[in-house]
Amino acid sequence: MVRFLKITAAIVILLLIGYFCFFKYRQMQANNVFIPASTNALLKINVDELYKxxxxxxxKHPNQYSGADKKGFKEKIDDLNIGIKIPANIYVYGLKGKAKTSxxxxxxxADSLAFNRFIQKKSFLPxxxxDARFYQSADSTLSILFNKTTVALAYTPQKEQVKAVLAEILSRKNMVKIGESSFKDLLNLSDHVSFxxxxxxxxxxxxxxxxxxxNEFIxxxxxxxxxxxxxxxxxxxTVSLWLNGKFKTKLPQKSGAKSLSPFSKENFLKFYNGYMDFEWINTIEQVDTVVGYDYNEDFERVEKKILQRRKIPEISMILSANDTAxxxxxxxxxxxxxxTGKISSSLIPLYQVYFKGSKGSIQLSTLKSTNLEAKKIASNDFFYFKVDFKKLIKQTPLSIISANLNVFSQLEMKAKSLEKDKIKLESELLFLNQDANSLVQLLKTFKNGTKNPLNFCFNSSIDISVKR
Structure with missing residues (x-):
């Protein structure tokens, strides 16, 4: 028995070593690739890490992958059977002189026969x-040029001329190794996707x-x-946000027609003093007066006021600003x-919003009277955003919200300053299903699409009619 266990352990160890060496070799091969010297943006998809x-x-959770979904990530790629070799890392690059979206x-x-079948296939991707060995999609956004060993492709929504660029990629003209380029930091990253x-x-x-x-960005x-x-x-x-920072955008210098809205770029920057926060706390009931017309017993047209009750978000927003101005x-x-402190419905038509200003701050709220805590605490982050999708779906009567967000649980984002003009943004998107891989869930969501149409009808009930 002991001997059997030793043999089994030795086999498992050898398999693990072989597994490690196999993937290490694939990584080395994938990183030993060339990109155009004019590359100014590089996207790396770590296929092996995703597969693992x-x-x-x-x-861990076999019951989460029923039916055809039991196939592994690599097998699903192989099932495409388009005749190309999927490397450990896929590199996609943008080039100088081309649009940023190209x-x-x-x-x-790997298989020229399978690749030729894919090129001539009319159902999946017409x-x-x-030209000889040069194909394009019907809308000219996807272009493919190939020789006997390699295929180069381009995606350009602007429908740019790319055949000459693809020919240079195939001939390895004006190319450089990734490890010798300004993108060498991407080589050893184990992250699933990096850019x-x-x-x-x-x-x-x-x-x-x-x-x-x-994401670290300028x-x-x-x-x-x-x-x-x-x-x-x-x-x-349900939703919460704060921002402690100033906008670099300058006020327009040219004189001309000015917007009356305080939310316009000009007026917002004029009043804003470096801090704002927003909360969607709950759902409240708000009563609106709707004016209509009816006919009395003498068939005279008379005005009629209707009190309409409806559920709306309990929203509060605070800005550091010159409240008096x-x-x-x-x-x-x-x-x-x-x-009353009520903002005109011509400015904010959906809800009754109330204005309050004091001691260098402005408060906008759907509650007529509310006292929010003014005390502030220190933080490493200058920006924070969180949305609870479960509450959002429950409190928002828009079918498009529930149709597209019902697989998610929560989104949380925060940002801090690293150095002058450099910011680090971190975000975490949680799914309701914590057992299945998020990429698989995301692809399944996109595959299923949305079946519910837009519905902008808010729940409301008419209570009282008053004739004048």
Whole structure:
């Protein structure tokens, strides 16, 4: 028995070593690739790491992958049977002189017969032959050029001329090894997806029930506070957000027609003093007066007021601002009723919103009277955003919300300043199903699509009619 266990253990160890060496070899081969010297953006998809992560999820939660979904990630790729070799890492790059939305890549042809069948296939991806070994989609956004060993492809929504670029990729003209380029930091990353250009360094990982994203980027819009602070928001809120930073955007210098809305770019930047927060706390009932017309017993047309009750979000928003100047501006524009504090419905038509200003801050709320905690606490983050999708779906009578977001549980994002003009954003998207891999769930959601049409009807009930 002991001998049998030793033999079994030795076999398992050898298998693990072989498994490790196999994937290590694939990584080395995948990283020993060339990209155009003019590359200015590079996307890396770590196929092997994705495969390993999803395979482990299959082993841990086999009941989550029923029917055809029991196939592994690699097998699903192989099932495409398009005749190309899927490397350990797929690299997709953008090029100088081309649109930012245009991307290129290349693959080794593993089976020329299967590849030719794919090129000539009319059902899955119709391609039109434009020239010898050069094909394009019907809308010219996808282009494919190939020789006996390699295929180069381009996706360009702008329908740019890319055949010459694809020919250079195939001939390895003006190419450089990734390890000798400015993108060498991507080589040893084990993240599932990574992206780098002159302004961004982004990483994404798909685990069971969660998508993690991290992005370091150069900020052109926000100047974070040097010592961020924020109010303590209600942890049970449906949606919560704070921002402690100034906008770099300058006020327009040219004179001309100015917007009356305080939410316009010009007026917002004029009043905003570096801090804002927002909370969707719950759902409340609001009563609106709707004016209509009816006919009395003498067949005379008379005005009729109807009190309409409806469920609306309990929303509060606070901004650090010159409250006196903002209040005077709204009053002079006829957008604020001084006696009630109500914002004009011509400015905010969906809900009754009330304005309150004091001590250098502005409060907008769907509650007529509310006192929010003004005290702030220190934080490493200058930005925070959270949405509870379960509460959002429950409190929002829009079918498009429930149809597209019902697989998610929560989204949380936060950002902090690393150095001058450089920001790190981290986000975590949680799924309701914590056992199945998030990428598999995401692909299944996109595959199923949405069947529910848009429905903008808010729940309401008419209570009282008053004739005048």
């Amino acid at each position: 992560t999803i395979a482990i999820s299959y082993v 991307f290129f890549s290349s693959f080794e042809i 391609l039109i032959k434009k 780098q250009n002159s302004e961004n360094f982004c990483k994404i990982n798909f685990t069971d029930g969660k998508i993690d994203l991290s 900020s052109k819009l926000i100047e974070p506070a040097s010592k961020p602070q924020h109010r303590v928001l209600n942890p049970a809120s 903002a209040s005077n501006y709204l009053k002079s524009a006829g957008l604020l009723d001084p006696s």
